[in-house]
Amino acid sequence: MVMDKRNEHLETLSEIRNLMERSSRFISLSGLSGVAAGIFALLGAVAVYAYLDVLPFSTEKQYYIAAKTADKWGLDYLSFFVIDATLVILGAITAGIYFTTRKARKEGQKIWDNTSKRLLINLAIPLITGGLFCLALLYNGPLRFVAPATLIFYGLACVNSSKYTVTDIRYLGISEIVLGLIGMFIPGYGLELWAIGFGILHIVYGVVMYRKYK
Secondary structure (H helix, E strand, O other): OHHHHHHHHHHHHHHHHHHHHHHHOEOOOOHHHHHHHHHHHHHHHHHHHHHHOOOOOOOOOOHHHHHHHOEEOOEEHHHHHHHHHHHHHHHHHHHHHHHHHHHHHHHOOOOOOHHHHHHHHHHHHHHHHHHHHHHHHHHHOOHHHHHHHHHHHHHHHHHHHHHHEOOHHHHHHHHHHHHHHHHHHOHHHHHHHHHHHHHHHHHHHHHHHHHHHO
C-alpha cells in the first residue's frame, strides 16, 4: 500500500511537471523543420558556388573576392545574394510552419499562445538586428564577414529563445556562434562554415530532435 501511494504521488508530480513545462515552453517544434531548413541552406550554398564559379575550400579564389566582380545570370552580386538568402529564408520558414503546425495538431497543442509569442519575440530581436547588420556589410563591406556574422546572430537568437522551447535549441545556437567566430578569424572559409552551420548542423539537429521528441 505504501509503495502504491508513493507511485501515485510520483505520477502526480510527473503530470504537474509536464503541465508546467507545456505552459511555459513551446515544445511542438518539429525536427523535420530543422531538416528542411538544412536542405534549403545547402541548396542556397550550392547556388552561391555556381554563381561565383568557385569550389568549396578553394585556396585559389576566395568567394568574397570573386563576389566583387561577379555578374552572372543578369544579376550583380548584391542582387543575387539578397535573392538567394530570401529564398532560403522563405523556404525554411514555410517548412517550419508546416511541420510544426502539423505536429502541434497531432499532439493537441496550441500553435499560437503567450509562450509562442515570447519565443518569436526573443528569436526575432537578434535575427532582425543581425539581418540589418549583414545588409550593411553587403553594401559597405567588408564582404568576408557577412557569412560568419549571420551564423553568430542566428546562434544568439537560438540561445536567446531557448528558454521558451526545448533546451536542444540552446546547444544548436552555441554551435552556430562558435562556427561564426571561427569564420571571423579565417574569413576565407566563411561560406563553407555557413553551409556547415545552416545546412549540416540543422539536418543533424533535426534528425536528433525528430527521434527524441517524435
